[in-house]
């Protein structure tokens with residue numbers, strides 16, 4: 001054995017040791033919060049067959065979810081399997097398991113998958129190891145020939161690769177010998193039908209599962225996944241410092257210490273999606289002119305107290321909290337005692353606590369539940385059993401079974417949970433709904449993502465975001481006057497408070513507890529985390545770049561351009577000039593022209609390398625001009641750059657824009673390069689696959 005081999009073996013040994021000690025290491029890093037973030041069996045094993053055996057389960061529901069939608073549906077599905085068939089279901093994140101023994105599950109175990117699609121047809125981050133497992137399979141050996149599974153994908157048909165992850169997983173598994181039960185379900189956010197797609201799919205697949213496992217069905221009953229214990233004031237053993245009042249994670253409780261590096265003088269986390277960093281918003285401003293009736297907030301978060309790094313084009317995840325108004329309404333609607341302190345004990349080791357416990361009802365409603373989003377029909381059917389009286393029960397049951405009735409009576413009125421139940425009971429509070437049911441049935445409050453608008457080359461540890469404040473969308477005939485936009489209204493309230501704009505503050509329709517639990521968020525802090533993205537400038541600065549970003553879609557391009565300004569200012573690059581950079585931007589009029597005071601200085605600094613095209617869509621007596629129109633007007637320049645190998649970047653709110661731009665580019669390419677529309681479409685598809693056409697749309 002030569003020296004090199006020995007060295008590799010040593011590395012391997014370290015890797016193996018690390019692997020087997022992973023649970024232990026995690027234990028040290030996270031302490032007992034581990035339970036709430038995901039190790040899923042008594043022994044901490046990641047081996048699927050082992051866990052199923054140890055925990056005595058007979059059904060698995062797996063989810064791969066980027067922002068929690070797939071997770072919500074997986075949990076609903078799992079609850080229904082328990083409620084109707086008394087199955088012993090484990091519902092878990094794909095992230096927490098290894099799959100080598102997927103084919104060695106007991107014969108009666110079916111696995112249901114809920115997988116969303118991200119990026120350009122990609123698996124969610126946490127499901128990438130699962131994807132790798134699937135691609136590594138050798139189909140000639142039929143390595144999954146004993147597996148029976150169901151699949152529901154979550155996606156958006158406005159994307160090119162619609163539900164690609166779920167389709168790919170299904171294909172790989174069936175080709176490896178597994179049996180798909182029911183059809184491959186696909187939820188479509190693009191048509192806003194995810195909920196109905198799910199219900200239609202579920203209806204049939206539950207029957208198939210019932211047949212496949214010869215199950216007995218009974219009236220759906222709610223079986224809590226955890227034991228709910230009220231802790232009474234003085235009698236309780238609980239240390240007051242260990243009671244969560246809405247802290248993002250256990251680490252932030254006064255009884256614990258945050259991981260800190262004395263050497264580096266920073267908090268070390270390790271920060272991730274389950275452990276955000278509390279970053280101070282050090283600067284903020286309103287970007288729209290006072291004449292505009294809308295608001296857009298520029299906010300700067302300082303990460304220098306942490307070891308979090310970012311790079312231009314990444315996303316910032318921001319955790320909101322609910323408004324005082326929404327919290328009060330929810331508490332009133334279910335006649336809850338805000339101050340009640342309680343603890344949750346998982347019914348079995350595979351159940352993951354949704355937030356740090358013990359805690360109080362008020363904290364859960366304010367910090368952990370998504371109480372203002374639209375409600376699902378599924379939620380109504382689960383709620384039937386807790387209706388306060390028979391007439392309401394009948395009505396609720398009717399609404400939950402009739403898709404069209406639900407759409408006109410509930411959905412179109414933009415009700416949230418509290419609005420809806422109060423509407424059904426003529427404002428009488430519902431005293432009959434157990435709080436543990438609400439914890440399990442109302443979605444958890446999720447972080448929102450923002451495209452970072454700063455440059456990691458100029459602002460190494462300060463992250464800028466550009467957030468447009470959601471407008472009221474309440475339908476005209478709706479009895480509720482809810483304000484939407486939990487996160488963006490929070491950012492706006494913080495901005496107004498930070499800049500001491502008291503007069504405007506009085507006119508905002510909602511208010512927040514900006515200081516957070518135990519004043520933890522004081523001085524404008526919010527829980528944040530940086531999510532890596534693949535939306536990156538080409539490596540070679542000479543490569544031409546075409547950026548298309550109307551509205552807040554310009555956010556990452558501000559970062560890109562600041563990157564290039566920094567590049568151009570460095571002496572070492574004096575002899576390596578930048579390629580041409582075109583920026584296509586659109587807005588309503590001068591009042592909402594984002595960062596209008598900054599662009600001229602960037603153009604000067606880049607000395608001709610940057611050219612900006614701006615179109616307005618709401619100028620009086622002027623035809624609307626969108627980014628697609630701008631592209632066509634300057635089509636020859638676009639074609640010239642594409643022939644030189646330009647990269648294309650599209651960013652913004654999906655709502656048809658990304659598709660419109662796609663169509664315009666196909667048109668331009670087909671004309672400019674004298675090829676058919678089909679060939680131009682194919683060419684754009686190839687650009688997408690090879691990363692030369694990147695989208696950051698939401």
Ligand SMILES: Cc1cc2nc3c(=O)[nH]c(=O)nc-3n(C[C@H](O)[C@H](O)[C@H](O)COP(=O)(O)OP(=O)(O)OC[C@H]3O[C@@H](n4cnc5c(N)ncnc54)[C@H](O)[C@@H]3O)c2cc1C
Nearest residue numbers: 373374414415448449450451467468484485486487488698
């Ligand atoms: C990758 C990515 C990047 C993004 N980048 C940016 C960015 O740079 N800038 C930016 O401004 N945004 C960006 N977004 C969008 C952002 O994440 C948020 O979705 C957006 O700011 C709204 O969040 P919110 O909490 O304020 O609104 P929410 O409270 O989540 O409400 C959003 C919308 O949901 C609907 N809604 C809410 N409740 C109801 C109800 N009861 N009934 C019916 N409809 C309802 C309304 O239409 C409302 O406007 C990005 C999203 C992604 C995924």
Ligand SMILES: Cc1cc2nc3c(=O)[nH]c(=O)nc-3n(C[C@H](O)[C@H](O)[C@H](O)COP(=O)(O)O)c2cc1C
Nearest residue numbers: 065066067068069070116117119121155156162163
């Ligand atoms: C940045 C981004 C990229 C997306 N890419 C795709 C895609 O390529 N194909 C698709 O079908 N859906 C795509 N979607 C839509 C999501 O899959 C869909 O909204 C889903 O409901 C999200 O589920 P999750 O919250 O469980 O991750 C994308 C959404 C976002 C925000």
Ligand SMILES: *[C@@H]1O[C@H](CO)[C@@H](O)[C@H](O)[C@H]1NC(C)=O
Nearest residue numbers: 134135137138139172175176
């Ligand atoms: C799984 O899919 C990948 C990519 O789609 C493919 O390369 C591979 O051969 C597939 N494997 C099996 C077993 O189907």
Ligand SMILES: *[C@@H]1O[C@H](CO)[C@@H](O)[C@H](O)[C@H]1NC(C)=O
Nearest residue numbers: 156158189190654655656698
């Ligand atoms: C999906 O597409 C629709 C229509 O283009 C868009 O309005 C919506 O915001 C998209 N949803 C998500 C979650 O990206």
Ligand SMILES: *[C@@H]1O[C@H](CO)[C@@H](O)[C@H](O)[C@H]1NC(C)=O
Nearest residue numbers: 389390391392424425426428
């Ligand atoms: C049920 O409650 C509603 C409103 O709270 C009331 O209008 C209705 O009469 C009640 N029905 C019965 C049968 O008690």
Ligand SMILES: *[C@@H]1O[C@H](CO)[C@@H](O)[C@H](O)[C@H]1NC(C)=O
Nearest residue numbers: 293471472481482483508509
């Ligand atoms: C939204 O609704 C609230 C409450 O009715 C109101 O005060 C506010 O002015 C509205 N905002 C906009 C932008 O219409």
Ligand SMILES: *[C@@H]1O[C@H](CO)[C@@H](O)[C@H](O)[C@H]1NC(C)=O
Nearest residue numbers: 611613630632633634635637
């Ligand atoms: C882009 O198109 C507009 C409208 O046709 C035109 O006025 C402008 O000169 C063009 N710009 C360039 C650089 O060609």
